[in-house]
Amino acid sequence: MSGRTYRPTSGLASTLGGLLVVAACTSLLGAITCLVLSSQLGTESALGTAQVIQYSCIAMMPVALLTGVLLLVWEYRSYANLVAFGRDGLRFSPGWAVGSWFVPVAGVFLAKAAINDLYNASSPSVRSGDTSWRGEPSPRRVNGWWLTALSGYGLSFVALAALTAAAEAGDVDGAKAGFAMFALAFVLGARAAAHMRAVIRDITGRQSKLADRLPTAALAADVR
DSSP states (O other), X not given: OOSOOBOOOHHHHHHHHHHHHHHHHHHHHHHHHHHHHHHHTTSXXXXXXXXXXXXXXXXXXXXXXXXXXXXXXXXXXXXXXXHHTTOOOOSSOHHHHHHGGGSTTTHHHHHHHHHHHXXXXXXXXXXXXXXXXXXXXXXXXXXXXXXXXXXXHHHHHHHHXXXXXXXXXXXXXXXXXXXXXXXXXXXXXXXXXXXXXXXHHHHHHHHHHHHHHOTTSOBOOOXX
């Protein structure tokens, strides 16, 4: 065992799960509103619907910010738990696992690699000193989160470019296509939130089982 102490993360995981549900519902509302606005283009109702989209995006900002901060705290503590469990072969320290999100360009892949390792190394079936977990395939749920999040993020930029071009050209059909793409980006965002919620639940549950099987681990009070 290392000098670090195991700290249960169930409280953080529950809070994150609730926030991700809110984020997913807000994204779905945004998708529906985009589709309604697309059907109303050229009518007087379009302005009011556009304002709903604007307000939805504004409402998502504090939720997204709080979710992001808590996600980083949860990831740091979960990685620190792996160190406390004496896991060998970790490619990231707790600090670098969090820092991977902020690396330009490469961070897109490093952040996923960090979550991959966190998921696989948290398996209760991995014995102390065993590094075979590094050869495990990337978890399906982690892949789902990464692909939907990346796709939704990229599609939103394409949709914005399409709407900008359509507005400059006065192209109603182009604007409709842009809003349809935004709706799909919102749906992908909701799906990414659902995947991440499942990933957090799985990792937290795995570490709880791992702690139960390692009676020598020093347990701390759950920080909520």
